[in-house]
Amino acid sequence: MSEQELKALRVRIDALDTKVLELISERARCAQEVARVKMASLAEGEVPVFYRPEREAQVLKRVMERNQGPLGNEEMARLFREIMSSCLALEQPLKVAYLGPEGTFTQAAAMKHFGHAVISKPMAAIDEVFREVAAGAVNFGVVPVENSTEGAVNHTLDSFLEHDMVICGEVELRIHHHLLVGENTKTDSISRIYSHAQSLAQCRKWLDAHYPNVERVAVSSNAEAAKRVKGEWNSAAIAGDMAASLYGLTRLAEKIEDRPDNSTRFLMIGNQEVPPTGDDKTSIIVSMSNKPGALHELLVPFHDNGIDLTRIETRPSRSGKWTYVFFIDFVGHHRDPLIKGVLEKISQEAVALKVLGSYPKAVL
Numbered sequence: 001m002s003e004q005e006l007k008a009l010r011v012r013i014d015a016l017d018t019k020v021l022e023l024i025s026e027r028a029r030c031a032q033e034v035a036r037v038k039m040a041s042l043a044e045g046e047v048p049v050f051y052r053p054e055r056e057a058q059v060l061k062r063v064m065e066r067n068q069g070p071l072g073n074e075e076m077a078r079l080f081r082e083i084m085s086s087c088l089a090l091e092q093p094l095k096v097a098y099l100g101p102e103g104t105f106t107q108a109a110a111m112k113h114f115g116h117a118v119i120s121k122p123m124a125a126i127d128e129v130f131r132e133v134a135a136g137a138v139n140f141g142v143v144p145v146e147n148s149t150e151g152a153v154n155h156t157l158d159s160f161l162e163h164d165m166v167i168c169g170e171v172e173l174r175i176h177h178h179l180l181v182g183e184n185t186k187t188d189s190i191s192r193i194y195s196h197a198q199s200l201a202q203c204r205k206w207l208d209a210h211y212p213n214v215e216r217v218a219v220s221s222n223a224e225a226a227k228r229v230k231g232e233w234n235s236a237a238i239a240g241d242m243a244a245s246l247y248g249l250t251r252l253a254e255k256i257e258d259r260p261d262n263s264t265r266f267l268m269i270g271n272q273e274v275p276p277t278g279d280d281k282t283s284i285i286v287s288m289s290n291k292p293g294a295l296h297e298l299l300v301p302f303h304d305n306g307i308d309l310t311r312i313e314t315r316p317s318r319s320g321k322w323t324y325v326f327f328i329d330f331v332g333h334h335r336d337p338l339i340k341g342v343l344e345k346i347s348q349e350a351v352a353l354k355v356l357g358s359y360p361k362a363v364l
């Protein structure tokens with residue numbers, strides 16, 4: 001390509017950037033107007049709701065439907081995710097608590113869902129994320145709920161039994177683990193590998209094959225593992241990209257998770273009910289009396305109405321020995337007439353039924 005051609009193309013890109021800039025600014029002014037309208041239409045004593053997850057899901061879906069390339073749908077939606085995040089911050093900067101410390105996959109999930117224009121607050125434990133939301137110190141919390149290799153995150157499920165919380169969104173993240181070392185690490189003398197217990201479990205076969213005799217040390221998070229390695233010469237950590245760049249570690253081996261599709265699902269928790277988008281999921285907790293056929297009775301209404309169950313999990317109820325609660329996720333919104341009917345039917349048979357929330361299916 002000649003210098004001349006290159007120059008002409010750069011002139012075109014500059015002109016396009018000017019247009020993109022103007023359009024983004026116009027969009028941001030529109031969002032400010034939306035905020036003004038939301039404030040003006042408040043009834044007395046009503047609190048304004050700036051963040052509208054159902055609307056954001058629609059915006060992203062529309063972008064993906066209309067996108068004609070060459071950028072892929074996910075890439076394009078990611079860009080719009082950030083534009084929306086900045087527009088919303090003009091209306092109200094969201095405060096989001098997540099399972100920390102900085103550099104965890106939960107932080108990456110929070111950024112994927114809310115974008116980067118939020119004030120984020122790392123918490124030391126899942127229960128603390130719930131408490132921070134309950135206390136009103138933040139607008140939303142982000143917690144892991146299940147991993148495709150290792151199953152349920154029990155701390156999260158149990159926290160739902162103790163707190164009244166509304167689920168207002170979900171996000172899925174592909175989890176890639178790397179073996180990380182610091183600049184002082186002697187790579188042929190590694191005698192200890194730090195990581196979170198879940199991550200060690202997700203890389204069990206790889207570790208058995210490559211480091212069978214090395215001590216595996218479970219610590220409170222992958223980010224904590226990365227932090228420890230920084231100051232030691234004989235240890236390595238298993239953690240993801242965010243922790244690697246945060247602590248300046250290098251990858252001795254990449255993508256060492258046993259299953260290539262290893263993914264974790266995270267939930268956004270808050271106090272705000274989300275209206276239907278037409279493509280939603282609902283999470284409920286149900287306890288049944290301890291009698292034969294109770295689980296069958298619980299599932300029949302879903303089957304009879306052709307409702308797609310996406311997940312069922314059992315946990316001890318904590319209110320009696322050998323009694324259980326069921327966590328159930330299914331497709332649909334609790335305001336849909338069909339779902340309403342099913343929930344009424346279940347509540348006739350159940351000891352207790354709690355709707356944890358209906359929320360848009362993950363778009364990204």
Ligand SMILES: C=C(O[C@@H]1C=C(C(=O)O)C=C[C@H]1O)C(=O)O
Pocket residue numbers: 030031034050051052053055056059083084085087088091
């Ligand atoms: C602009 C609005 O407020 C927020 C910002 C949005 C956006 O930038 O598109 C979408 C939903 C809300 O979270 C709105 O409610 O439409």
